[in-house]
Amino acid sequence: MIETIATKPYQDQKPGTSGLRKKVPHFQQPNYAQNFIQSIFDVVAKQELETLVIGGDGRFYNREVILTAIRMAAANGYGRVIVGRNGILSTPAASNLIRQRGAAGGIILSASHNPGGPDGDFGIKYNISNGGPAPESITSAIFEKTKSISAYRIFSAPAPRIDELGEKHLGDMVVEVVDPVAAYAELMESLFDFDKIRALIASGFTMRFDAMHAVTGPYASEIFVNRLGAEKGSVVNAEPLEDFGGGHPDPNAVHAATLINHLMAPNGPAFGAASDGDGDRNLIIGKGVVVSPSDSLAVLAANAHLAPGYARGIAGIARSMPTSQAADRVAQKRGIGMYETPTGWKFFGNLLDAGKVTICGEESAGTGSDHVREKDGLWAVLLWLNILAERRESVADILKSHWAEFGRNYYQRHDFEEVDKDAAEGLMESLRDRLASMAGQRFGSLVVSEADDFSYKDPVDGSVATGQGVRIVFSGGGRIVFRLSGTGTAGATLRVYIERFEPDPAKHDLVPEEALAELIETADVIGEIKKRTGRTAPDVVT
Incomplete structure (x- = not known):
C-alpha cells in the first residue's frame, strides 16, 4: 500500500558540487531526507517501471536512509531497485552499475572524504542515466522543488533485508541485492x-x-x-x-x-x-x-x-x-x-x-x-x-x-578549513572587486599579466557556468587561484592553488615549498587571508 505523508519544506536543501551534504543530526530532522528524495523523484523524468541503483559508503545513517529510499522508490513507480549488499556501493561502482544495467539513475549516499559517525557528515547525491552526477539544470530544479514540497510518497510495508543476495519484492517493485564488488x-x-x-x-x-x-x-x-x-x-x-x-x-x-x-x-x-x-x-x-x-x-x-x-x-x-x-x-x-x-x-x-x-x-x-x-x-x-x-x-x-x-609544474593546494563563512565570502568578493585593476601590478618580482573570475561554456551543450574561481596569472606562467569549496558542511573551506612551471631539469629537485615560496607569500598579500580570516597557515597542504 502506498501512503502519502504530509510534510513541510526545508529551505536549506541546495545541493553543492557533490549533492546535498549536512551533519547527521541535520539529516535526522523529521522528513529531511524524505523531502529531498521525493524532490528528486518529482523532478527526474522517467518511464514507468524503470530501474534505480541505490548504495552508499557505509557511513552512519547509511542503512536507514537506503531502506527509506527503497520504500519511496516503490511508491514512485520504479520497477526495480538494485542495491549493494548491506547498502555498500562505492561511487564508481554505482556509476558502473547504472551504466551496465541501463538504469534511469542512482541515489548515492555519501559525504565522500568527510568524517562519519553520529556527529559526522552525511550526503545524498543523484546520478543520471549515463552514471554521472546530475547536471546543474537538474540539481537546481530539485532545490526549487524542496522549497515547496508538501507531501512525499512511501510504501507502507518495510523494505526487504539488504544483507542477502538475490531478488525480493516490495509491492510490484523488484528489490535486487547484488555483490557490490563483482561487476x-x-x-x-x-x-x-x-x-x-x-x-x-x-x-x-x-x-x-x-x-x-x-x-x-x-x-x-x-x-x-x-x-x-x-x-x-x-x-x-x-x-x-x-x-x-x-x-x-x-x-x-x-x-x-x-x-x-x-x-x-x-x-x-x-x-x-x-x-x-x-x-x-x-x-x-x-x-x-x-x-x-x-x-x-x-x-x-x-x-x-x-x-x-x-x-x-x-x-x-x-x-x-x-x-x-x-x-x-x-x-x-x-x-x-x-x-x-x-x-x-x-x-x-x-x-x-x-x-x-x-x-x-x-x-x-x-x-x-x-x-x-x-x-x-x-x-x-x-x-x-x-x-x-x-x-x-x-x-x-x-x-x-x-x-x-x-617540464615540471610545481604545485600546491592550501586548504583553510571551517573558516567563518562571512569572512570567506568577503575575501572572495574583495578579490572580484579588484580584478579589473590587477593586471600590471607588481608583487616582489611577480607581475600580474591577467586576472579573471573563471567562467565556462560547455562545448557540447552550450551551457554556461560563471563565478568558478578567481585566477591570477603572472608573467612567466605562475598563477594563484582562489575558490570556496562546495564539499564541506561547517563554515567555509577556502582553497588556494599555487603553481609555477619549471622547464629546466636541473631545477626539478627543489622542495615545492621552496620553488613556490614567493607565490605563497604573494597569495596571502593579494587574498588578505590572514587579515580577513585570522589564519596564519593552511590546515592541509596537498
Whole structure:
C-alpha cells in the first residue's frame, strides 16, 4: 500500500558540487531526507517501471536512509531497485552499475572524504542515466522543488533485508541485492593487464593500500589480494566502519600520514596508495616520494596506452581549472584535445559522452576515465600498477623522466578549513572587486599579466557556468587561484592553488615549498587571508 505523508519544506536543501551534504543530526530532522528524495523523484523524468541503483559508503545513517529510499522508490513507480549488499556501493561502482544495467539513475549516499559517525557528515547525491552526477539544470530544479514540497510518497510495508543476495519484492517493485564488488572488479580486469601486474607482484614488488576503514576495503581486498596476489597484509584498514574508525577518510598528507611515513621508511614497500570514504579519490606514493594529484593525472595520461583498455591511445584530457597545467603539456605534445572545466565531476560528463576526452582529473585527488562517469580511486591505482608492470621503473624514476620530457609544474593546494563563512565570502568578493585593476601590478618580482573570475561554456551543450574561481596569472606562467569549496558542511573551506612551471631539469629537485615560496607569500598579500580570516597557515597542504 502506498501512503502519502504530509510534510513541510526545508529551505536549506541546495545541493553543492557533490549533492546535498549536512551533519547527521541535520539529516535526522523529521522528513529531511524524505523531502529531498521525493524532490528528486518529482523532478527526474522517467518511464514507468524503470530501474534505480541505490548504495552508499557505509557511513552512519547509511542503512536507514537506503531502506527509506527503497520504500519511496516503490511508491514512485520504479520497477526495480538494485542495491549493494548491506547498502555498500562505492561511487564508481554505482556509476558502473547504472551504466551496465541501463538504469534511469542512482541515489548515492555519501559525504565522500568527510568524517562519519553520529556527529559526522552525511550526503545524498543523484546520478543520471549515463552514471554521472546530475547536471546543474537538474540539481537546481530539485532545490526549487524542496522549497515547496508538501507531501512525499512511501510504501507502507518495510523494505526487504539488504544483507542477502538475490531478488525480493516490495509491492510490484523488484528489490535486487547484488555483490557490490563483482561487476566493478570484472570491469577493472577488462581494462588492465592483470597477468602482468600479477607477475610484477610475484617478482617481489611490495605494496600497501590503506582503505581508511571506508568503502574500498572489500574492493581492494578482492582485487589486490584475491585477484592480483598481493600479501593479505597489503590492504590495511579494510573493514568499512560507520565512523571510519574515528578517522578522516581523506587521502592526503595529514590524514594518510601513517601510510606516507610507512613508504618513507628505509624498509618500506615500493608502492603505496589510499582511497577516500566513497572510493572516488586516490593518493599515490612511491618509495620516498608522494605524487601530487596533478602530476598523477599527467603521468597517467602520458602512459595510459600501456594498459590494454587504452592501447589505441586517448582522445583527449580534461582537468578542472584549479588543477595544475601539467596535463596540458602532455596534451600539447601528444596532439590531443585539452579541456579546462570548473571543479566538479559533472562538468566532465558531456565531454566523455561526446568522445572528446578519455581521461579526466581534478585537483582534489580525483582521476578517472570514460569507463564510468565518476572519478575512480582504485582505477587510478590499477593504472599506476599497470604502468609500473610495463616499465619496471620506480615511481620516483617515472616522475623524473616525465618532468624531463614535459617540464615540471610545481604545485600546491592550501586548504583553510571551517573558516567563518562571512569572512570567506568577503575575501572572495574583495578579490572580484579588484580584478579589473590587477593586471600590471607588481608583487616582489611577480607581475600580474591577467586576472579573471573563471567562467565556462560547455562545448557540447552550450551551457554556461560563471563565478568558478578567481585566477591570477603572472608573467612567466605562475598563477594563484582562489575558490570556496562546495564539499564541506561547517563554515567555509577556502582553497588556494599555487603553481609555477619549471622547464629546466636541473631545477626539478627543489622542495615545492621552496620553488613556490614567493607565490605563497604573494597569495596571502593579494587574498588578505590572514587579515580577513585570522589564519596564519593552511590546515592541509596537498
